[in-house]
Amino acid sequence: MELTAELLHITAGGRRIAILNDETASTLGVHSSDRIRISCNKNEAIAIANIAVHFPKNRIGLYEEIAEILNVEEDEKTDVQLAQLPESLSHVRAKVRGERLREHDIAKIVEDVVERHLSEVEIAAFLTALNIYGLSTGESEAMSRAMVATGETLSFGEAPILDKHSIGGIPGDKTSILVVPIIAAAGYTIPKTSSRAVTSPAGTADRMETLCPVNLPINEIKEVVSKTNGCLVWGGSLELAPADDLFIQVEYPLGIDPLLLPSIMSKKKAIGATHVAIDIPTGSGAKIKTMTQAYLLASDFVDLGKRLGLTIQCALTFGEQPLGCAVGPALEAREALSALAGNGPPDLLEKATSLAGVLFEMVGVENGRQKAEAILGSGKAEKKLREIISAQGGKAKVKPEDISVGDKVAEVKAKQSGKILFVSCEGIAQIAREAGAPKEKGAGVVLKAKLGDPVRAGSVLFEIYAERDGKLASALELAEKIQPFVLSRKVEERMLLDQVPARVEREKPFMLER
């Protein structure tokens, strides 16, 4: 059927959609969400039909994505036909029915996600079904491979290529900024890509960005790595496993994360890593609540790694409180830099040398932990980080106090005396975000007391940093409301732990960080 092109001159956020009037759609036999084949100038595009009542008849509304493919001008004639549904949609439907998918089926789905032939409705149904049924190891492998195959892959030369990754969930976790230079200082290659915060107060890319540029093109990253053995860059623009970004767009509003394993593993595979330490913070406020859950997840990582030809070691780490004291991009960068100079909080130092030690032992170094401590203690790790900062375009001699943090500061004090019994990771993360992190890099929280510390009434529990007065005030208000620190109390003072249904309904914050 011949329809006249109407250029809408706006993008549809990458979606391949076109608009039809309802009567025109009915004549074509097209229902909402059906695919149409649009031909013009010997070009052809498949689009998903959006049907609108007030759109003019016998015209087709083209967003820029489709108009570009067709190379079409305003009022040009196009030929429009009902197209077959993509094969991948039948696999999506099979998964909704609970069927197991074959490698081929999953590859088709991932291809069509990247090519934008599946709508967000269909992707949402697929991810919801995966979230409910879970993935078999075979499906996880197929998903990882398909995500690698549809994106860029990198190579940093001869094996071993080391890497580390945390599944996230613990505010203040700046471990990578210590581990990468320790490993690189020992002569091993560790090209670390990191994410920015989505729902947390800081991602490693946000932290590093207060020290040097992190958004580097691939050729510059390769140069940095060949010069220094390591890097600490943002992975977001590298098109490694781009399907994942499209999945995340759908997972985010739904608060689900069914692809945790393939998402992480595909990126490690794409970057050419051979030996990866996976950090699984475990604790009541972390993503993984119990050791049992952590062991299950760890064995899934190890199995999947074997199938993909990667050597994996999982580190189950203490995740009952924020790591170190600083939370927020700039505050954390300061803390990491001080820690490398020998002046860091003991839990951060212990975690970083443990993880570096795991990596060393994976590549055959004995007493890995001691080796990591020695490199850290000798100042070689600090020197290496400064090399990396400089290679990425930052100031090699940056001092912690050069990193600017928010100048609006408030203290939150203990209302009673006691021992710190509980620190809410979630609560601290929310307060830091309310103060402006990660967007305002100087905003965040600094803990002045940690688990087990004795405090007196009136002593400072934590400080809030902000760049703007309004943000400081609202972060303080939130801190007052959610009370992230719990001091010891005798059982007979409060037997009631919680009530169901809750007296005040509050959705748990959802952590989607990769």
Next chain:
Amino acid sequence: MELTAELLHITAGGRRIAILNDETASTLGVHSSDRIRISCNKNEAIAIANIAVHFPKNRIGLYEEIAEILNVEEDEKTDVQLAQLPESLSHVRAKVRGERLREHDIAKIVEDVVERHLSEVEIAAFLTALNIYGLSTGESEAMSRAMVATGETLSFGEAPILDKHSIGGIPGDKTSILVVPIIAAAGYTIPKTSSRAVTSPAGTADRMETLCPVNLPINEIKEVVSKTNGCLVWGGSLELAPADDLFIQVEYPLGIDPLLLPSIMSKKKAIGATHVAIDIPTGSGAKIKTMTQAYLLASDFVDLGKRLGLTIQCALTFGEQPLGCAVGPALEAREALSALAGNGPPDLLEKATSLAGVLFEMVGVENGRQKAEAILGSGKAEKKLREIISAQGGKAKVKPEDISVGDKVAEVKAKQSGKILFVSCEGIAQIAREAGAPKEKGAGVVLKAKLGDPVRAGSVLFEIYAERDGKLASALELAEKIQPFVLSRKVEERMLLDQVPARVEREKPFMLER
């Protein structure tokens, strides 16, 4: 944050969305799918944010739906803030996690679906989760009530108000066109609303439309019913349970139908029915394949009816082949009219009088079936249908041959002799659609042999009617390919029933008819 309005001058198909540049979104702390509150001219709207890279900074792109609410002009200043996620989204997430929802939760979801505060991604996740977990009876009740509460409700005077509904799936099922006049002729009120075909070759509204107008406003429907006791109109424009239409838009591409029960029952409740006969065609090619499945579904209907204050009887009917001989809007209207005049296929007459009998007995009439037969035999039912046709604006004296059918006709003949062992409902439906039905009302199929009939090689199995040569040819080609009739064969001639995986992959057609 102040953003300048950019009117897009197109509708978003009812969706409430607005477009932000990615940097502007990041400054606002808005991710794709987050809600934003837009204020302008003392008006306020909540929209779902779509983030586009090439959209200009510091502007907000407004589709007509939002522009209208705000009453905003091009380049006017608006205030835009990140808004809270709707409460209903936390209930959607709870259902994805497998939690049971309370009546209040479901009411909130349905309200937000109708108000367009939930995105299609979120609705898709909700429906997928319902499809996987199933609904408890309590959830079905809450869903029905919420769907009634968010739409129009009608009243046709004193009880009893009778109604019938088929869950669909059998081509050629024109039973309603016989049942309604039988019931109305006996003096009972039966205001029947029907749907148009979505994936089938004809809905009752499509069939009736070849006899008289079916798209009547509510006041005219009331007049028709008060004059004749009955009507046969299209329910689509009455805004009964409008949430259902929005759910269907998402269910259709996914091939799922988790809301079958609440969808049907909410519409019956909204129209004020008190006694409803539900037809459940059962057979290997129908929606419901086995008697066990049919009994389970029937008892769910009865339970849900009790909770909603409706008296329900389910009729499990033979669904192994198309009903009667004609398939396609005009062909079926012809057949129904002939049947009322005493000249109909026996299975159609038997089914119609059975169902009318069930309805009579529900309101206390003894020997309902005999009463239905008597009314049909006396010509009173035909007279009543003609009254209804006339009241709805059609020609009272219409003869079957007045209804125009396609003038391109082809015969499909038996290749061997034997008894008809199987007629594929799905196959016949697909061929009729390929011939042009339901859009081309004269297109369809007429069966010349039915289950159990002996045929000789070369005798006609069925005819295909079309309005256009091209359609006739492609329907014939499809008929040749799918061979919808199976003739008896001895077991030793073919032991292999099927192969897995299939030699030819073919997605089963999905039936979504209400």
